[in-house]
Amino acid sequence: MRAIRAASAALLGAVALVTVAPLATADDGDHDITSFGFSVTPATIAPGGTVTLTSDGCEVPSVTVTSTVFETVTLSEGRPGTATVDLDAKAGTQYEITFDCKGERGTTKLTIAQDDTTGGNTGHDTGTGTHTGAHKGVKAGYGTAASGADADGLGATELVTGVLLIVGALGAAVVLTRRHAGGRA
Structure with missing residues (x-):
């Protein structure tokens, strides 16, 4: 018994x-888990603002970042890059940002701020923006973003x-x- x-x-x-x-x-669906890390800062921006794009852990010397809301950017040898959001980006819309590392693709979202909530912010990070974190998969070895600022997943x-x-x-x-x-x- x-x-x-x-x-x-x-x-x-x-x-x-x-x-x-x-x-x-479980993933909340706002981003992909990849073998390399990537981020867009800030995650909410006004039309015409500038975002910082970063990637780490990609074994090739460059990562291509594409979106319908800004021109294609190539991140060389782990250095961050910037992109200017189109002036005609629609407020309240989420645009998909794709990071490509030798054919492996990871995506995240960039939200265009409502006109009444921008407070004059033209996209420069004033410390109040949301950080998407460096999303890492198993290859990263330590889970979520090293900075602890990953608001999209479990810490x-x-x-x-x-x-x-x-x-x-x-x-x-x-x-x-x-x-x-x-x-x-």
């Missing part, structure tokens, strides 16, 4: 892990908290199973 209870507790824990783990690592704190909750639930299941088994013995 103990073996059945222990197996049931282990199965319940495995089901919880399989159910929760994909949620803990280390959220991931550790999720793992601790799962481990705690498994531990509680084992303790309860042992107590229950001890009462019948």
Whole structure:
């Protein structure tokens, strides 16, 4: 009987892990996970503003950045580049930005600010802009952006908290199973 209870507790824990783990690592759809990092700063800009484009971890000397809202930019040897957003970019619209590293493509969104919320900001980062973070995949080795400013995905704190909750639930299941088994013995 103990073996059945222990197996049931282990199965319940495995089901919880399989159910929760994909949620803990789910992507929100605003960007792609790639083997190289990339970012657009700020993530919200006024028409005519300038964005900074960065990429790291691409093994070729250049990354091509394309969008319908600015001219194509080539980032050479890991150095950042800038792009000027078209003056006719539609306020409130999200434009897709594509980073291409030797055929591997990663995308993120650039939002055009509403006219009444720009506060005169012509795209120069005043420290109030949103940073998309350097999105890294498994090859990066440390998960989300090193700066900790990744507002689009889970940070280390959220991931550790999720793992601790799962481990705690498994531990509680084992303790309860042992107590229950001890009462019948």
